[in-house]
Amino acid sequence: MTAAPKMLLLQARKPDDVMLAHEHECFADTLGVDQDRLIPHNLCSGPPPIEQAMRYDAVLVGGSGEYSVSKNNLPEQDGYLELLGELVARNKAMFASCFGFHGMVQALGGEVIRDAEHMEVGSFELTLTEHGARDELFGKLPARFWAQEGHSDRAARMPEGLPCLASSALAPFQGLRVPGASIWATQFHPELDFDSSFSRFEYFLTHQGKPEEAEAMRARLRQSPEASSLLRAFHELVFG
Numbered sequence: 001m002t003a004a005p006k007m008l009l010l011q012a013r014k015p016d017d018v019m020l021a022h023e024h025e026c027f028a029d030t031l032g033v034d035q036d037r038l039i040p041h042n043l044c045s046g047p048p049p050i051e052q053a054m055r056y057d058a059v060l061v062g063g064s065g066e067y068s069v070s071k072n073n074l075p076e077q078d079g080y081l082e083l084l085g086e087l088v089a090r091n092k093a094m095f096a097s098c099f100g101f102h103g104m105v106q107a108l109g110g111e112v113i114r115d116a117e118h119m120e121v122g123s124f125e126l127t128l129t130e131h132g133a134r135d136e137l138f139g140k141l142p143a144r145f146w147a148q149e150g151h152s153d154r155a156a157r158m159p160e161g162l163p164c165l166a167s168s169a170l171a172p173f174q175g176l177r178v179p180g181a182s183i184w185a186t187q188f189h190p191e192l193d194f195d196s197s198f199s200r201f202e203y204f205l206t207h208q209g210k211p212e213e214a215e216a217m218r219a220r221l222r223q224s225p226e227a228s229s230l231l232r233a234f235h236e237l238v239f240g
Contacts, residue, residue, distance in 0.1 A: 126168050148189045
């Protein structure tokens with residue numbers, strides 16, 4: 001019997017951040033796999049060696065807590081970007097979300113900026129580009145769909161030769177694919193749905209002393225089943 005694929009989940013959160021476990025659970029649930037098939041590595045302790053990462057069947061990259069590619073405030077961030085570049089060079093199957101998307105853009109020669117005026121926090125409607133509609137993964141999505149977002153950084157310029165797959169009114173670069181490889185990245189969070197997105201916002205707002213804002217946030221959130229389907233579709237494309 002063939003062993004079930006094992007995937008590496010790169011996270012960038014302080015060790016006491018309760019969202020480490022929440023993010024792990026969300027990725028596993030949305031992929032439709034047991035959590036023990038998704039092995040976490042916290043980038044706060046530095047990136048794993050490339051040969052260690054290559055031993056996994058795929059690599060996933062999650063969010064970042066308080067870290068930002070534009071601020072360059074993740075410990076050993078240059079090493080993290082080098083790791084992403086090397087994984088792409090070796091055609092390692094990969095799906096990167098939000099902070100992972102920013103890392104991929106920067107590592108492959110694009111530009112990431114801090115842009116609080118175009119910050120997206122909550123649910124936002126996205127539109128497929130022509131490249132997205134033709135992509136074997138994104139092409140499964142409708143022309144317009146809702147997704148969960150939470151970012152102040154955004155891509156200002158895409159890496160040369162990497163097509164943009166989706167856009168929103170505030171952030172024109174919402175997804176990328178490395179042509180010819182099983183490597184995708186999204187500005188949005190396909191690992192989150194309405195419930196998991198709300199639970200994350202509720203936790204942060206409560207700890208910021210703003211519990212009354214949680215219900216207002218709930219009212220602004222939208223269901224995002226199409227965006228959340230991407231991770232399971234990625235798993236099926238890569239592993240069958």
